[in-house]
Amino acid sequence: MKQLSQRLFGPLTLTAMGVNLVLGLWIVPPDKVQGELARLVYIHPSVAWVALYVSFGTAAISSALYLWKRTRSVVMDRVAHCAMEVSVVFIALTLITGSIWGRPAWGVWWVWDARLTSSAILGVLALGYLALRRANDDPQLRARRSAVFGVLIAINVPIIHFSVQWWKTLHQGATVFTSNRTLLIHGIQAWTLLISFIAFTMLFFWILRYRYRLEVLRENIAGASLEEALSARRREGAQS
């Protein structure tokens, strides 16, 4: 059963992505104000949702579970690492799609908008996480430091978000809900948006799964060379 769901996950993800593209690009009518440009709403918000909530959330939870002694395991470290790596890709996509949308809307590629600025800052933090991993060779030390930084990133998300938001905001207001939780868009637009969120979330977990597998394979190769190093070290001892 588990194997079947694993096998189906890929095709299901691709189907969801396909449905999202067809609905978003062809079926949904263009917006009255923004025209064809508004079709980015079926990509940009869901990519940002994956980048800043799903992937950061996954990395933060697995980092916290690594730090808690009862749940500390190499699996948590791997998940945090892989999720953060995927999040860098999604943050880059968020910034790129945001800029593409912003150029006709605001007239420039970059504006000092709150969400854009905070996404860029969080993107640098995610890159910092990967840099921190590269800077530490010892696997245990690397896992501990990365886990602490993973938790720090999660704490920084609201602090950066509010500080930048209070600093300045230009970004388009809430797209789906008003401040009192009334739905702003209806019918096929709302459904397409919902599908886009589901499709990109599935895409994230699909990529994460493959990245995780790749990491396990990489560690296996490193493990094999460790065995080799251990026996070489022993031979070295026998000779001296």
Next chain:
Amino acid sequence: MIRTALLVCAKDLRIEMRSRVLLWQVLPFGVMALLLCGIALGPARAGNSSAGPGLFYLVTLLVALLMINRSQSVEKTPGTKASVATLGLDPAGVFLGKSLALASELWVTGVILLAGSVLVLHTSLHGAILALPSVIVTLAALAVAGTLYGALTSGGDGAATLLPVLALPAFAPLLIAGERSFSAALHHGGIWRWWLILSVALVVYSAIGILLYGVLEES
């Protein structure tokens, strides 16, 4: 924990008093950076720009990075690390002690740079005095966060270059809150939001440091 904190803080400050790295290396760098800010603004705006508070904090951040690296490097020689580790000091106390020492050094630096920005960037003296409480809290938050990030990067490959990559994004909210509250002091604006961000950052970083510094110190 408090006892260890005071012991470590006194030790770090004594090392600073004797080595004078702050006086002879960090402060001249800060003053030069302030002058460069004035030059970057251009002759017409160097003395009458509203960018004074922001530039003051920018320079303070750069200076803080140097001081964080220095604060960690005194523990980093292999011998010192081993001997301090064999003292079995409470990591939470070490974290608080190092943060307190760093905060004290940043306060001294902050006051000098504040005077510098009044002098060379023509920031209002009255406004600078009014902004002093928020400067003190901002620098305390910077010290606590900096100690944590310093420990996170110490000893790894390229620690000195890794620190800015990790710490600067996290310092951005502190820079915003500090600059805004400073500007508010100059122009009598509302500051509660910025105090909220500063207080949350101070409390959260202190709590995380107390809980997790031990994890970072294990080798």
Next chain:
Amino acid sequence: MTNAVTPTVDLRSAVVLSGGFPLLSGVDLQLLPGSLTVITGVNGAGKTSLLRLLAGLVALSDGNGTVAGIDLKNGDLRELRRRVGWLGHEGSFYDDLTVRENLTFAAKALDRPLIEIERALQRVGLSNRIDTVTKKLSAGQRRRLALSWLLIRRPEIWLLDEPYASLDDEARTFFDALIADVVRSGATVVLSAHDKLRSEALQPRTIVLGGGRIVSES
């Protein structure tokens, strides 16, 4: 009923890795209280790594081990570090503090009476340098300073990494007498050296390391 003495150090197939490279690759070692052990071997044989493992300064990657009754895998390594005395060959104090300030910091950290500082300095012959900044001490004087600290602490396990480096003959004799005293008092002493010990005062067990393993023992 047996009356066996519990070993202070008990390592079984101990492996220590650093960045994927094995520093120790399967060490079995038992040491009793009141014993003196010398670890020798060429550079990179694993001498310092073994001492650091016993001090709780590096983690045990594989195998099992207890030191002073504390499990190296799941035990409280901070408590272990408090119970061992470590003398590294790098010299182990803050360079910008004076001898007195360094020892006061360490004594306060471990709740030791400050009066013992002067007594210990006298014993290692460093009383006249008490207010000297540590970075101005010679290598031999730094070694004496580190020893004075161990005298104040009186740990149950002494781990001395290359203690004879930079010591002249007079200092060596003094050092041997001091170690003999410590062993007599019931402490376990482990020291690393390049060659076998040629000392009349000490009759140690010698372990030769090679490639991160014990090669021979005498």
